[in-house]
Amino acid sequence: MSTTASTRATPAGRGPLTEFFLGGSRARRITLLLVGAFVLVSAVRVISGEESLTASSTIAAALLLAVPIGLAALGGLFAERAGVVNIGLDGMMTLGTWGAGFCGYQWGWQAAIVGGMLFGALGGLLHAVATVTFGVDHVVSGVAINILAAGLVRFLSELLYSDNPAGGGVTQSPALTSRPPEVSLPVLSSGPDLLGDLERLNWFLLSDVAGVLRGLTSGVGPTTILAVLLIPISYLILWRTAFGLRLRACGENPAAADSLGVAVYRMKYIAVIISGSLAGLGGVFLVFIAGIYREGQTNGRGFIGLAALIFGNWRPGGLAAGAGLFGFADALQLRSRSAVVALFLLLAVVLAAVAVWQATRRKLLQAVTAAVFAGITLTGFLTIDELAPGLVSFTPHLTTLLVLSLASQRLRMPKADGLVYRRGEH
Template identity: 75%
Template sequence: MTTATPAGGSTATRPSRGPLTDRLTGGGRGTRIVWLVLGLLFVFSVTRAISGEEALTSSSTMRAALLLAVPIGLAALGGLYAERAGVVNIGLEGMLILGTWGAGWAGWQWGWVGAIIGGTVLGAIGGLLHAIATVTFGVDHVISGVAINILAAGVVRFLSELVYTEGTGGGPTQSPSVGGDPPSFSVPVLSSGPDLLGDLENSGWFLLSDLAGVLRGLTSGLGVVTLLAILLIPISYVVLWRTAFGLRLRSCGENPAAADSLGVPVYRMKYIAVIISGALAGLGGVFLVFVAGIYREGQTGGRGFIGLAALIFGNWRPGGLAAGAGLFGFSDALQLRSRTAVVALLLLVALLLVGVAVYQAVRRRWVPAVLAVVVAALALAGFLTVDELPDGIVFFTPHLTTLLVLSLASQRLRMPKADGLVYRRGEH
């Protein structure tokens, strides 16, 4: 039996590595992602069964994780557009702040629809200021972003003192209540009505109950901004990687001089990208206002910076940043739900690191494999000896997760080549 050989003389057929290995690794990236998700769910199920912490995969924890992940994910998605066009957006936190104030004021005036418009528009104005400073005047991107963060906090305080006078129900640090509640949605039959997923979650079956808890948490009580945020992930992928507009935008972040020579309006594309970035961050601020029902000073809580970390963790890709936002949201939700469940994370980390060690050993990378085993042993020892973590460590869990994830992911990151560089036509 012969194998057809291409014109270049080399065979295009990859040698078989066994039926099981071919089944697990074949099918491209989509198949590998499916197996990765199923593997993670299995590890979570094992951890839940050993530790007895039902909060690890309960629908209430997953629903809280989704709520906490949405503003982080929207800020990260905003950063994606700006940085793919070559503009570093440290000002995401300030644009979130502007979005919260715009949503609070417009929601007080015109209800939840007005809140969405007001927050998005005010966030876009913050993006416009960043674009004027960095694209037109060539200000260092980091300096401009930090300035916007400082400016936004001062502007919203000034506007609150100016607008929310005595008798309005608001004040210098908060707005009156938003008029009307935004609609919410649950998937029929599965998460509402018969609630099949709820029944399966309560059955206590290994793996199936955990899967039902995760799905029920992600398909019940979804608000309008939550649905929009979920849809924006695949939409952004299609726009940036499957359209001519996205190709032009990404070319501005990789090689703006070459893009300019091919007729791409580099300055205009950068402006559009950074304004979209601000609008998406502003939409994240709208979500925070919807959760609280009003605007409050300091409402963002640094989520813009965590969104930037999620963007970097996700390697400047929509799916990756969504995973990063979900990770940070889950760690935050877990520490709010149960202090003892946070201890169970040590067992989860130990199991995951054992898998990492096996993977590195198969690839004959002995140093990372040994390091993973050592850290896994320390995590397991912590799980077996610690009953409850101190309040300070529990509260710091999301931020600690951010630091650990970024340090572990730093070796495989590839930012756009021209990200953060000031472009001037004719100088490159």
């Protein structure tokens, strides 16, 4: 009996540390991971003295910067779950920014949302025609859409904004006639500033919780609320409805789905058009932040959204975490160059934990590699006071590369993702 209990407690090939994190439900593991990460960030904030790590202003900026990335990632989720790789997310976001700017300066912010999503959906439709109907390589079609979108918005701006009495020019639209209202959630952010008072005390953990809650609940726009709600809505659609089952079947085994009566071509079209409209909505959000359309406004966020999708293992919750991580890195580099150095300490602790984890799994090469890099980053934290501006601005992209490299071994893309499907040729 004791042998059986021991076997259940520690299965073959697992050490006690591995079993602690891998055992139990998925929800418990995720909760433990999130709580542990938050405690670690709070400890780094106290040790480094960089209050901006969890300041409400940093969290609010991170939310603003994460929303367009998350919307682009959600767009990629629908397309790739249906088996269509969407490298053209950035181009569809670009079309969305122009559509939002054009409709917003004429009819207000509500029309900007509709216009941006329609322009993004047109980009998705073009991608679907090329990949689904004509069998063009998905990557080639996506790159072409990115190039085409940049040229198209410049042409439309020259055509409609040059010498426009309302303002604007070849690289920007006239200002929006209205912008969406901002609201603060009741209790947490209305009335006396209880969260603000607690945040200013700089206590370990409690002040960090107050800063995060204050940043997430103060001055939130309707598009932000919509973007957050789209995460669980997308999960319910894709994993809890017959439509979602058919769509995912097209990305896993389109021939089998076709044999069961699923209209594979139609499902792929619907998925890619939804993908474009969501990416376009991300472009709308960028226009709302600036109050105007500007050329190059996406700044590569469509590609970072694609990276967030891959980091999230093609799941809504995972891509939301990836978008939040990249948005936080971007917000932090805007807030403080010295605060970015504090991330070295955070990274050193994470790498040290990875080294211990790999050691318990008897993967010595990976453990030694992680330990060496942990030592390098810790040395950087102890010796560097402030990074150069060029390196600071590269922080979000460096974070993207690092996270993807660490997560690459556990990723599983849809089996038929990126494959050209032709009925009868499987």
